[in-house]
Amino acid sequence: xxxFPPALEKLVEQFARLPGIGRKSAQRLAxxxxxxxxxxxxxxxxxxxxxxxxxxxxxxxxxxxxxDGLCPxxxxxxRDGRTVCVVADPKDVIxxxxxxxxxxxxxxxxxxxxxxxxxxxxxxxxxxLLGRVSQGEIEEVIMATNPDTEGEATAMYLSxxxxxxxxxxxxxxxGVPVGGHLEYADDATLMRALExxxxx
Amino acid sequence: xxxFPPALEKLVEQFARLPGIGRKSAQRLAxxxxxxxxxxxxxxxxxxxxxxxxxxxxxxxxxxxxxDGLCPxxxxxxRDGRTVCVVADPKDVIxxxxxxxxxxxxxxxxxxxxxxxxxxxxxxxxxxLLGRVSQGEIEEVIMATNPDTEGEATAMYLSxxxxxxxxxxxxxxxGVPVGGHLEYADDATLMRALExxxxx
Numbered sequence: 001x002x003x004f005p006p007a008l009e010k011l012v013e014q015f016a017r018l019p020g021i022g023r024k025s026a027q028r029l030a031x032x033x034x035x036x037x038x039x040x041x042x043x044x045x046x047x048x049x050x051x052x053x054x055x056x057x058x059x060x061x062x063x064x065x066x067x068d069g070l071c072p073x074x075x076x077x078x079r080d081g082r083t084v085c086v087v088a089d090p091k092d093v094i095x096x097x098x099x100x101x102x103x104x105x106x107x108x109x110x111x112x113x114x115x116x117x118x119x120x121x122x123x124x125x126x127x128x129l130l131g132r133v134s135q136g137e138i139e140e141v142i143m144a145t146n147p148d149t150e151g152e153a154t155a156m157y158l159s160x161x162x163x164x165x166x167x168x169x170x171x172x173x174x175g176v177p178v179g180g181h182l183e184y185a186d187d188a189t190l191m192r193a194l195e196x197x198x199x200x
Numbered sequence: 201x202x203x204f205p206p207a208l209e210k211l212v213e214q215f216a217r218l219p220g221i222g223r224k225s226a227q228r229l230a231x232x233x234x235x236x237x238x239x240x241x242x243x244x245x246x247x248x249x250x251x252x253x254x255x256x257x258x259x260x261x262x263x264x265x266x267x268d269g270l271c272p273x274x275x276x277x278x279r280d281g282r283t284v285c286v287v288a289d290p291k292d293v294i295x296x297x298x299x300x301x302x303x304x305x306x307x308x309x310x311x312x313x314x315x316x317x318x319x320x321x322x323x324x325x326x327x328x329l330l331g332r333v334s335q336g337e338i339e340e341v342i343m344a345t346n347p348d349t350e351g352e353a354t355a356m357y358l359s360x361x362x363x364x365x366x367x368x369x370x371x372x373x374x375g376v377p378v379g380g381h382l383e384y385a386d387d388a389t390l391m392r393a394l395e396x397x398x399x400x
Contacts, residue, residue: 004294005266011251014244018229029218031291033248034255034264041252044214045245048233051211052241055234064234066205091231094204 008034060132062108062125064090073097073106080104082139086129086158088112088146096144104142107132112145112154126158133165140168147174208234260332262308262325264290273297273305280304282339286329286358288312288346296344304342307332312345312354326358333365340368347374 004012008030015026033041055064058071061084065071073079073093083104087093093106109124132138141162145151159169174192176185185193204212208230215226233241255264258271261284265271273279273293283304287293293306309324332338341362345351359369374392376385385393 005255005264005271007247007251007254007266008264010247014247017244019232020225020228025220027291028220030251032219034252036252038252041248044217045248047207047210047214048241048245048248051207051230052234052236052238054207055205064205064208066207071205091227 057108060128061106062110062128063093063106078103081137083142084129084132084138084140085142085144086155087144088151088154092144092146104140107141109145109154112150113157114150121157124154126161129158130161130165133162133167138167140170143169143171147172257308260328261306262310262328263293263306278303281337283342284329284332284338284340285342285344286355287344288351288354292344292346304340307341309345309354312350313357314350321357324354326361329358330361330365333362333367338367340370343369343371347372 011030011033012023012026015021015029016023018026021029033044036044054066056066056068057063058065058074059068060070060074063071063073069075080103084107085096085102085104086107086109087096088109088111090108090110093108096102096106107125107129109126109129111119111124113119113121113124129141133141141158143155143158145154155171159171162169173196174189175196176182176189176193182190211230211233212223212226215221215229216223218226221229233244236244254266256266256268257263258265258274259268260270260274263271263273269275280303284307285296285302285304286307286309287296288309288311290308290310293308296302296306307325307329309326309329311319311324313319313321313324329341333341341358343355343358345354355371359371362369373396374389375396376382376389376393382390
């Protein structure tokens with residue numbers, strides 16, 4: 001006996017493809033969607049199509065932006081064009097913006113070097129970064145890839161590529177996280193925190 | 201500084217409305233959706249619209265079905281029309297069908313009596329159940345609402361409504377779950393399991 005009408009089954013399958021959504025959760029989401037008024041379902045479906053259609057990459061920093069123009073950061077006159085922060089992912093831009101500390105621009109690689117997964121330099125937005133730096137206005141490039149093996153290797157690789165342009169290349173500080181507990185910090189982090197200690 | 205392009209923000213908001221999806225998960229789902237090829241995004245959005253448009257309630261048992269006809273269970277000649285299993289939710293039909301034991305028909309209430317949440321008898325599909333029973337072909341009504349306070353109260357209420365029709369009203373057996381551990385069973389379940397003990 002078929003339990004689900006085919007259209008419902010198809011919707012469940014679509015939800016189950018999303019990351020972190022198993023079949024059980026997908027069923028819950030599908031039933032919830034069916035329980036919404038018709039207008040709201042329409043808004044939901046359209047916002048999916050709209051987002052895909054209207055969101056593009058900023059031609060300068062490769063961050064997500066709406067339409068064909070510059071992203072809000074690149075378009076803003078308040079942002080300092082002499083500093084560029086290199087991140088792996090648009091989500092990382094959001095994380096850094098949330099700290100409300102950084103006033104420079106960004107460059108989004110859309111990934112990290114990962115030979116195991118077949119991701120090489122040509123698969124990342126590296127050429128456009130070198131193009132930006134070669135114009136001579138950028139004074140400092142901050143490597144803000146993740147502090148893991150691949151992020152580290154990507155930062156090392158880029159740093160070697162950028163040095164010939166005579167630009168300053170820096171890396172985010174390592175150390176114990178604010179609000180954390182020393183007893184839970186791993187050895188590598190503690191070692192880096194000691195190495196990087198500063199006078200008070 | 202606005203971090204998200206408006207179309208992306210709107211998509212995140214839509215995902216965040218789904219049950220069990222917080223803002224952080226919604227962001228992950230939105231980014232994943234953007235990363236899909238255009239055709240697949242289209243399929244996803246259309247399956248949402250399709251499901252809402254094509255799924256209706258079976259005119260007999262009120263279970264979800266596609267189009268205007270009977271649901272597969274009501275349409276099947278193999279199912280025994282003398283037994284009706286009353287459940288709160290279409291999901292419960294699926295759970296019971298999965299057990300491959302039940303050969304009768306269903307009736308879906310689409311909720312349970314819940315005075316606290318303002319759900320009274322008129323908000324559930326009770327009239328259509330009484331209508332079915334009044335036709336005289338149904339011999340047994342199995343109450344398969346959830347074994348919680350509201351499910352229990354709903355079963356009691358319906359049982360009282362159905363008795364005048366001279367129909368047999370039964371309730372799912374209570375007991376320890378198969379594969380469970382006695383030490384983790386709560387007192388009420390153990391008490392019911394003892395009460396309902398059967399000769400081996």
